[in-house]
């Protein structure tokens with residue numbers, strides 16, 4: 001051995017040396033690319049098929065799951081580079097799957113190619129959502145009601161559909177479920193697993209359909225060391241919708257948009273808009289709902305009156321033109337107490 005020349009600190013061999021001055025044989029004995037446990041456990045909910053991963057319940061394919069399990073349980077050498085992984089699986093039985101891995105890469109310039117094997121063991125565990133659902137858990141009730149007329153079944157269907165839409169658009173949350181629901185005297189009740197969901201939904205109802213929310217809360221017990229309260233949100237939908245013709249303070253108006261505390265109305269017989277609170281509107285009555293308007297071409301028209309064929313009796317009828325009528329354009333007519341009224345153009349008409 002020549003003093004002054006580098007040598008392997010373990011066996012004294014001459015260069016080439018790697019890492020902390022070791023010959024290739026000694027370096028390989030002490031350095032491997034990857035370490036994997038023999039077994040790795042994972043859980044799936046037998047009710048809904050969600051998989052528990054890193055403390056969350058998620059929807060994942062088996063293929064993605066194997067990769068995730070490898071990624072989270074594999075320990076790579078701190079100085080490894082250019083890692084490439086080949087993965088194959090073999091299902092042993094219902095619970096056990098063998099994962100075969102081919103891992104390539106380099107450590108301190110030395111090429112490595114390793115084969116590993118890991119057993120993924122499945123266990124059944126009921127997820128949070130399913131266990132809460134089974135236990136009839138709920139935090140909030142949303143009561144759908146109407147403030148004026150009785151709502152038709154289709155109207156409840158439309159209101160209820162906005163909840164499914166909302167859940168689909170929000171990030172998945174295990175508590176976003178419906179515990180129970182159904183018609184009750186005077187309305188429809190939806191019982192929900194999450195207070196937050198109930199609140200967002202009722203806010204959305206107000207912005208889409210107008211109306212008011214009344215909230216009441218009561219403490220019912222304790223959950224995770226904190227008081228568990230339940231909220232009841234009473235939603236009152238107004239008896240009219242955007243575009244409907246209402247009689248209010250002796251005049252005809254159309255509902256133009258919802259404001260925070262009420263609605264913006266536009267007058268039928270001349271260009272004028274006004275805001276009204278729910279309280280102001282208490283005595284407003286619907287005289288022609290949007291879907292009952294008649295949209296029709298005029299047969300003849302002069303400066304102030306149009307004639308058209310009434311489709312109900314095939315008679316010619318006449319109507320005074322709306323103040324904003326454009327010659328030759330279609331008429332939108334409302335039947336108000338036995339008389340035809342031509343309606344000026346409204347933002348709800350343009351949208352559809």
Ligand SMILES: [Zn+2]
Nearest residue numbers: 008011023026
């Ligand atoms: Zn050596």
Ligand SMILES: [Zn+2]
Nearest residue numbers: 045048127130
């Ligand atoms: Zn589940």
